[in-house]
Amino acid sequence: MRAFLPSDSCKETQLNAINPQSWLQVERGKFSKLSSSCTTTSSSIESFIKVPEPPIVPFFKPVDYVEVLAQIHEELESCSLQERSNLYLLQFQIFRGLGETKLMRRSLRSAWQKAGTVHERLVFGAWLKYEKQGEELIVDLLATCNKCAQEFGPMDVASQFPVEVDGALQETVVTDGEKSLKNVNFWIGDEKIVCRRQKIASLSAPFHAMLNGYFNESLCEDIDLSENNISPLGLRTISVFSVTGCLSDVPPDLLLEILVFANKFCCERLKDACDRKLASSVCTKDDAVELMEYAIEENSPVLAASCLQVFLHELPDCLNDERVVEIFSHADRQQRLIMAGQASFSLYCLLSEVAMNLDPRSDKTVCFLEQLIESAETDRQRLLAFHQLGCVRLLRKEYDEAESLFERAVGLGHVYSIAGLARLGYIKGHKLWSYEKLSSVISSVNPLGWMYQERSLYCEGDKKWEDLEKATELDPTLTYPYMYRAASLMMKQNVQAALGEINRVLGFKLALECLELRFCLYLANEDYKAALRDVQVILTLSPDYRMFEGRVAASQLRTLVREHVDNWTTADCWMQLYDRWSSVDDIGSLSVIYQMLESGEAKGVLYFRQSLLLLRLNCPDAAMRSLELACQHASNEHECLVYEGWILYDTGHCEEGLRKAEESIRTKRSFEAFFLKAYALADSSMDFSCSSTVISLLENALKCPSDNLRKGQVRFLLPYLFH
Known part of the structure; x- marks a missing residue:
């Protein structure tokens, strides 16, 4: 989830990032008082440096990821076409629990590509579009390469539905002796509409019986339909349709009237024609809101799918419209079937995620998750839905409901939901029960790091420390144990040990919460230069980041800290960057680049260097943002083409990236253009003979002007290519 979903903290350790007095001092700019007050005693440090407890996340977290992923892979090889998309969706949920963004998107794309129904294509296409918010530049770049992202564009919904309506009933002629009634006169008020009797009879069985059966109307020339x-x-x-089979130039209001009539008299061909014609008229959200009601009432699947497409295309904004929320929130099983076919679970998975990202505590989030439970067809789908709604109920402090949901998820085999039960037990004052609950889990399965991390919340002293050490041993990527140990060491005024502890995790995982804690440690130790470095890296990763539980903008803290640090000249910055880049101090390099960007010089180059560092630190989203900024600030066309090429390459469009590199070289030979071409060619070709071409390109790169930082990388690579 993009929105951070915090849990309720345990009662004894409800944590705040900074006390009110310190916060006021920051607000008023009284930074020196803040820093001096925070370094005097352990109690003042304690009020300044706090660690929030790990959240209960609304993800599917199996005990054995490998086993479950292998099982899904096996099922995908033997399942029917109708089951594939749901299996890819489950795979997506597992990768989300692992935080594997690229694998998540790959699973979503597979679900879209393997979709067996129009509803699945609509849902997963919209999901991919939603996941790629902010990537409009990539779509534009692909368009310049005559390639477009198909999942983004609107679909001709009607063409995706097969025509399953029976042909016309056989025309017959009813005679009464020598008399044959070829026409029938329908009266509506004072108006007479002359119709061909057998053409109308062929529209449906009821009309056929009325006009050719043993009813009074069968022998009548005039029938009142008022x-x-x-x-x-x-x-x-x-009448025209009964003869031609077409509905040409019929306005939507009249089509709706005919649709209702066709449904009443079971005129399936006429109804299908109205359904398809109306579907093509849905253009705006207001159209979709109005027509979805008719689609559901008249069981018109094509129209319903067309309305659904409009809603999904406008995510997340359409969920701010109460009319749309009402449609999705109160649909019963039959209405869900009309609206989403067999993709109801997928639809409500998407809607629930969007709603949680907007506001996990909202009523619409609850409604969508309740619909998700109703739509679930397998135990794996149910356990995910129960767990997610349990997390939301916990967040809303609806503890009894949350407990019931977590219990149901555990009953279906989701062991991670026990963490939710333990939190609830502690909130209700049963700390020992929570500890024993986690102990029981640890002893009954192959334990994972999160189990020891959770149990550490319900014990103190050496036991807590041992559990956190075990959590780190089993899962070094968990940030809470490092942060807790660092904060504890700082409380004991063991500054170097505290910094050493938090540096352990920052050495391989650039987590914002860890950078924020280290910033606080440096601040408490009055190391303003190091504190400035960390807050500048925080702003590089997340320009709008707010610290101290969201109460103060990181940019404001940077302004205050910078008053205590000497300014660097441009020459100083380049020297600092060279030193840090050479020593592979990526965090330090990012901080220097952030400072250099304020000078306004060579911003395109600096943003590009920033993106390289962020990729090396495994921060792909921030790296992409930096690449886009590099494009915006490129000083010339050939430079911009290189950055566009890297954007295409990094988003999986290697051939298009290669073409951008070649175009840049044709415009002007440059180090970066040759390097991009060599890199993309080496990655895209499976032919080992291309090594000589790659080497030649890198040698050409070295002949072009550049600084020693970049050329050093090429000189480092070349010996490996010769082998």
């Missing part, structure tokens, strides 16, 4: 909610114009249009 009480059937059809206008004279509507009936004339139906």
